[in-house]
Amino acid sequence: MLRLTKKDISLLVVVIVLTMLAPFLLNPFPSDSGLAQFNAGYPDLMQKFVIFGIFAIGFNILFGLTGYLSFGHAAFLGVGSYAAVWMYKLVSYNVLPAVVLAVIVAGLFSVLIGYVSLRRSGIYFSILTLAFAQMSFALAYSVLSNPSFNLTNGETGLQVYANDPQIFHGDHLPNFPHLFGLSMGSTYKMAAGAWEFQFNVAYYFCAIFMILAFYLSMRLVRSPFGLILRAVKTNQTRLNYTGLNTRPYTLAAFVISGMYAGLAGGLLAATDPLAGAERMQWTASGEVVLMTILGGVGTLIGPILGAGFIKYLENIFSKINDNVLHQWFSFMPDGIEDLMVMIIHPFVGKGWHLTLGLMFMLVVTFLPGGLVEGGQRIKTWWANRKSSDKAGKPASTPAE
């Protein structure tokens, strides 16, 4: 029915179940226990998981399939956010038109940037996209924010003001992004024993988009188009001498992934009606690259895993301060406790970026295939171990 193979359908089902049950699954520790700080089952964080999941899935369509490393994808996310907030300002707080506009605007913007950047490949392409993204950042941060023409509201960020037209806004509608009246901010809290589970409208709204985005990327990877994109990565010379024109293929991939980024940007604005230039900075572009490689470049599920992993760690690491550390190591003798806190201190709290940078280097160096490859390695190792236990000799690795 979904025109997928059995294996793909089961993967899709797993993703659907995981995202739908996330409020339970990410909330394993009772709210009053000391471990509750490791819970991730609250709306803010879960929204980030799925939104950056979409961003990374889209990025993977470009980088994972064609091998073109864009260092400027955050620009499309930022543009999507701006477009969505403008829709709020002019029309109404309804998220659906806002998200649609975000995707369209990001798509158009990526046609423009892709057309120029894709004239070059390799490093040139990376640098060009980086330059474009920095230019967009400068445009959003200051250039397009002057009294006569204020498109982005500069440093403050674009937001909805009381005197904005909002032509379809009614009194009965919430003063917050909503889906036909259902506020994105509303959360149903369910208490079950020592646990409290939170079901947030915006999370489920974004989660549905992520599932759709995932399904679409699956279809794309399994299509002739996806096959040819993979061929682009392997051998462009042969592709050209096979009668295929690489440029439109790469441009299409670029625009599709730009639209994914725009969707993510629009959804960010759906959870919080604010758009700022810092979303477009090149460190943000670097982050999505890391999510994709950490999860597994070119794999289906990898980008989602990577996005979740990074956002979760970011959240946890930023929360940990010296007090928390002292608590953790309180079982140790005083001197050693202080030493442990001193060693870990630079990496947590404000030091999250240091950890991120280190992780970047370690993953690229030792695990270029990301978590998915890591998982496969462990699986093979386990299988080998087991079979060698049985047969008393190492089994040959099955062909991929």
Place this chain on the structure above:
Amino acid sequence: MDAILLQILNGLDKGSAYALIALGLTLIFGTLGVVNFAHGALFMIGAFCAVTLQKVLTLSTISIDPEKKDFLGQPLKVETPYVHNWFGEATGSSIIEWSVPLAILFAIPVMMAVGYAMERGLIRHFYNRPHADQILVTFGLAIVLQEIVKYFFGANPIQTPAPDTVSGSIDIGLMFGFAENAIIYPIWRLVYFAFAFAIIGAVFAFLRFTTFGMVIRAGMSDRETVGLLGINIDKRFTFMFGIAAAVAGLAGVMYGPINPPNYHMGMDFLVLSFVVVVVGGMGSLPGAVLAGFLLGILESIASTAWATTMIPGINQIIIYLVAIIVLLTRPRGLMGRKGVMEE
């Protein structure tokens, strides 16, 4: 006319910094074939060499002067830098005052060592990996270096003033026969330009006139063949990496008095230096230098009131616009060679 000359002069200091960073980037790319996203961090580390030296020189003993009181009526604490005690007050304070130029001596071995460690410890393992991996790992390294500096020196810019004798301004206009006060220019910026010029000259002379430089140049055009001659090219390339790091570091040391160093100055300069390299032509050293100065000057011209009233904010995006136009019309850059980084 004097206005244009002033803007050209204003562009020289940034242009010099771009040129020096781009020169190092090109050397590394040309010899090792690696795109170094951590090169901006080297510039930043250089600037913090000056900060460190300044801190070391101003390390002080604290003594209490019972004669004087501070504004709370407490006995005044007097800080006396060690160098005052060692060399006497006059010599001591001029040593502190000249800490930025002195930092050059300090920075050269430090930067060479950093460059050496970077190449041997990390980048060497990435020669045979795809360019994307090289970009990503050096990007990670850049973040790490930047965060380490932030951890030790904080997030705020730190003043590293130029020595008094060269910190004022002079009226350059008079020298060129313009009216008085038409072109007032800070002396340090002239110093910076002269310094950059000297370094660029030294690097080019080194490549041109020494055997070592010849091997490097040969390696840049055909690495394998030079390897076949039995010359140990790898060791020389490591040294080259050290030199490139030192060039970026020195550019950073001397840039402190123009813009107080902060931990993210490297990233800010890196992106623009990449654009400079691309505009100049990947792998072309003269191209990198030329494009560095050209874009620096263009940026400063675009910052004039005349340009910003015509197109608001043009100063922020001019470099990128030029880069795009150059790449669309001359895909290999201004002085790029055929066959470098082509499909």
Place this chain on the structure above:
Amino acid sequence: MGILEVQGVNKAFGGLKALSDVNLNVEENTIHAIIGPNGAGKSTLLNCFIGKLIPDTGSVVFNGTSLLGIKPHEINQLGVSRVFQTPEIFSDLSVFENVMIPCFAKRDGAFKLNALSRVLGQRDVREKAEQMLVDVNMADKRDMIASSLSRGDKRRLEMAMCLAQDPKLLLLDEPTAGMARADTNNTIDLLHEIKSKRDITMAIIEHDMHVVFSLAQKISVLAQGTVIVEDMPENIKGHPKVQEAYLGTPAEG
């Protein structure tokens, strides 16, 4: 009237004249070999056929269409395929996927955004790709990753990829370069077999005289950038001009 007509082609690199006034006529449905000593301009000439180089003057006409100034993929879509000296294949993809791609290119043209149809559902393409693999005796290696193939198999795969497009003209750039004798003979047999099964014109650039004389129906000898002789194989052997080109001295007697 030939399928590939080359007239008055000149090409210079700086001061070096690589091709001077080359005339060549490849007849339809033949195997035409282009031979010549090293540096005679064979590769330059081939690159002029496929859009990689544009001659300074002269014309290259394929089946009534000029090939000058159009892009490699457009030339391919006209019906010209090329086998490279070192096989150019999609080494990260499976053998079967490698062959499917040219089938898609043949069916859908230079670009088609069929992002929502399934590779698994393309029966016509899959059947054709299977057939191609059978034709080059590689059906058993269908699911291997192309990079793990032996050199000879890579060559076969590349051949299958080219044939999958039903080209009118197949250009082969030293198809047996670096091969052992047995592999070379296999390649010769394979080319004969291909030729016997379909209407196809082949233009071969080759060093190995054994290959040339076992395959070619007509031979052009290139020396110092120009065609010195164009004739049947039996007339090429012992032709004084050819000997002079190869040996550097006029033949005796």
